[in-house]
Amino acid sequence: MKPFFAALALAALPLQIAHAAGDDIAPRSAPWPAEVEAAMRELPVMSQGRVKPFMTQVQYLLLRLKEVRSLRLPDDDPKLGEVAGEKLSPTAWALDVLLHPAQAADYPVFRVTDSEELDWVDLSSIVKKRRDSYSWNELSPAYERIWEFRSEYMKIDPKRRSRLQNQIVDLAADMSEYAGLMHAFDVLRARFPADGSPALREVFGARAEVRFSDVLAVTPELLERYSAIVGGDSEVVPDGEHGAEAEAIGALLEHAFQGASSSGYLAFLPPPDPTVEEWLTLETALLTARDWSSEQRALVVSAVARAEALVDAAGAPEALAPAVHALSDEIRVQALARGEAEKVPLEVRYLRGDYFGKALIGFVLAFVLSAVLWLRPRNRWLALATAVATAVPTGFLVYGIVLRCVLRGRPPVSTLYETILFITACGVLVALIVEWIHRQRIALSLAAALGALGMFVAYRFELTDGQDTMPQLVAVLDTNFWLATHVTTVTVGYSAGLLAGFVAYVYLLGKLVGWRRAEPRTYQLLGRMVYGVLCFGLLFSTVGTILGGIWANYSWGRFWGWDPKENGALMIVLWELMILHGRMGGFWRDWGTALLAVLGNIVVAFSWWGVNLMGVGLHSYGFTAGLKQAVTIFYGAQLLVVGLGGLAWFLERRRIELRAQAVQRERAASTAVAEIAPEPGA
């Protein structure tokens, strides 16, 4: 078996994937029935080492290609025919790519951020706008060229590549992934001639053509017959009748293998051998078929046959729903028997629930309401509405985080994306507690603003990163104890540091615009809030940072290594300690604390994001560049607020001085008057 396929793999021609497959399939004219989409969404697949819903895999693919969560097809493209103007979910889009590849090849799903890219690969003729989306059919003529450039550019250190070079590297990767999905089911459409020799007729009965599942079912037998003729590991086919037999069997297997070799993108077959972890693609199924017992083989063959039925149903709408259900159910049953995919329906619920998207809208609404409430502070209904409007998105946020914990079986934070969710949730909750203590509606508005900002950052992050937000963890992070202790405490510390900075915003900007100037108690309270939240943050940052050292000592044998991430956490602690000690020493009071707390936002942002941008870059260039820009803007915004706060301080000092002078002058004037006033009775 091994030598035969090894020889085939070597002999295999370079894959012709630049064409779109399935030219003869009738285009889809009606939208996908809801039921079909629903069943397909929950089809378990393995990708990046994890069993997940089909929906997850294709949703992030679409995000990577086009940075969208659903695909709206243009109305005005005649090539699109009846689907023009349709809005497709990621699953519906992927169904099109799998089952109607020729039609889907006209969908504009490749986002090209700079048309210069296209000039570079000789595609100037198709350029529309500077930034636009293109279809597979538009780009594929340059597919090979794009890959040639990519191989050149990959030799360059990613940090030294030009923007254009990085974009082309990314485009090549995107196109190859798309091609992977497009060709994943090609071999299921194929028909292999099976009556070329007596041996084949014996194996397959009197059928003129067989499908991939038929070949898979008898692969061991075919290989045995082949080896019996050719003998052992030899590759020399003897002459004569026997030789013709061997050649016919060899040709059939070679066809099947060639066809399956483009199916690597979709690992949707649970391995029948319980000791094997990696799920099978059609290709690896064929390669390992001989290692299974006949019962095991029957399982895989049955799943493949259901996939073939689905492919066939592409042209017959009434057969679609039963076919997709049959496939999805079959795979799920097999996966469940292996103890996998139990959480697939829950993950689909999490994805479709889009709790963080809902939280974003809710927080924005709550912020607007709270702004109106400032104008009409006595309206009790409005106050109630604002409170509810803040509580609901907070609920979504917390629920989403809890669902993620259940899905991953991990504490809330183990990836950069999860830090955003968790830090936002903590910030909002702490703000709500502060509101509960002070009831000034300041912290309430802040909670809404912070929630909206955090959810927006999470949304953008997911969009730009385009990667599954529930990845497997590297070996060192695989410890729920330290994730639960160090990571959560240190992120609560980040959260409180930022919240203190944002409360300080209110203090400084409020002073600048003269808001509630007549109520010094408001500012006293704001000053106390900044101080209190800083203390809270200091507690968590300090304990979190030391816990990080203890983890490092426990895992690597050193408590402190001056690594950038460690230093970032230490810097937060030092900064907050400095603020508190300076305040204790009387070097600054509320004003200084507020100004320094806003600068503290820069320290937190540096520790949270800045150090990740140093040295080794994250994922892809576009992502890092975008992130760098966002972080720089954030730094700039803090400096601006500090500048404005400084101005406010200066103005207040001046006002106090002027008032003091005026009082003095008044006093002087009244004394003078008293002096020249004639003595009564004089």
Next chain:
Amino acid sequence: MKLVRTLIRAFGSYALSASLLFLMFVVTLLGTLAQEHMGLYRAQATYFDSWFFEAVEIDGPLGIYMPGGMTLMVTLAANLFIGGMLRVRWTKARLGVLVTHVGIAILLVAGYVKQVWAHEGSLALYEGESSDEFQSYHDWEILIEERQGPGARHFTIHQRNFTDARPGRSAHLAHAELPFELEVERFLPNTRALPKGPMFDVDVPVVDGYFLQERPLDKEHERNVAGVYVSVTAAGSEPAHGILWGRERAPMTVEAGGRRFGITLRRQRFPLPFGIRLDEFTHEFHPGTTMAREYMSDVTVFDGPVPQKVKIRMNEPLRREGLVAFQSSYGPEDARPGERMYSVFAIVRNPSDQWPLYACIVIAIGMLMHFGRKLFRHVRSEVRTA
């Protein structure tokens, strides 16, 4: 007396605390940013393990200097002790602060103990191999081994004895039991021993057709391979010149006083209090990916009469006799199934190993007491006002 009082007041002041914390913040920031171009080891040496460093370089001998991590830590310790523990009013309201400061003091002491008494290094073993010593990451030593005879023994000379050796300032090393004197003429922290060809000249001595080519320091400090030029002078004979290079396995041989010696330059070795043998190394990936899920070494520890089987894996080190062995890395990276693997352990002997944990608990308790009390009083007063 007045001076002492003034000093105590200055060293215990809030002004000093706030300034020190700010300076530490700045030094940490600079030392973090510098890592991008100078690597971690050198940044640590320049900013954190130093007393002073040149913050702004100016052409010529002058520059603008800033206190380094050491100065700041020592001053902070004094400030903490005087201001945070001695001078602080010992009242109920201050108890939390006091406890917190005690915790920080434990942390600082733990750091000091580690700096002075800890050893760290690594041990690489192929499957089936065993060892009872480990080697330093950074420090080198010269080993002089007597090759034969009943009194065969060995001598080691730590790098600090010759690290400054250069032409005109060579280091002379001698021992009463050695029949020769060893002179280190020049120490090069990162070099390559190369054959001297006829087509080029070098500005270092050439010994037996070889010379040491100096190379810039690598960012990853443990990748640097040191080399030294030495000369050996036995009583009544001409000095013999030689090159010792960190990668060279074959020693330089010396005969003196009728005895034979081998001299090598190697990374400093530390003895292990027990023997350790790597039986098997296994690593797992997340299915279908190249992302490590786990790597693990099955080892046998020879400590006492009965050998013991132990597993060392990520987050599960071996702790024994004050020494900790961690799974650090493995190889060869492109090993095929069944190929003989090696496993690398990081070995640390640190007397203050567990102290940061105690410090953390103390600090957490102290802060909870202090801030908890403040929060409680604040909430109570707010509720009363409302």
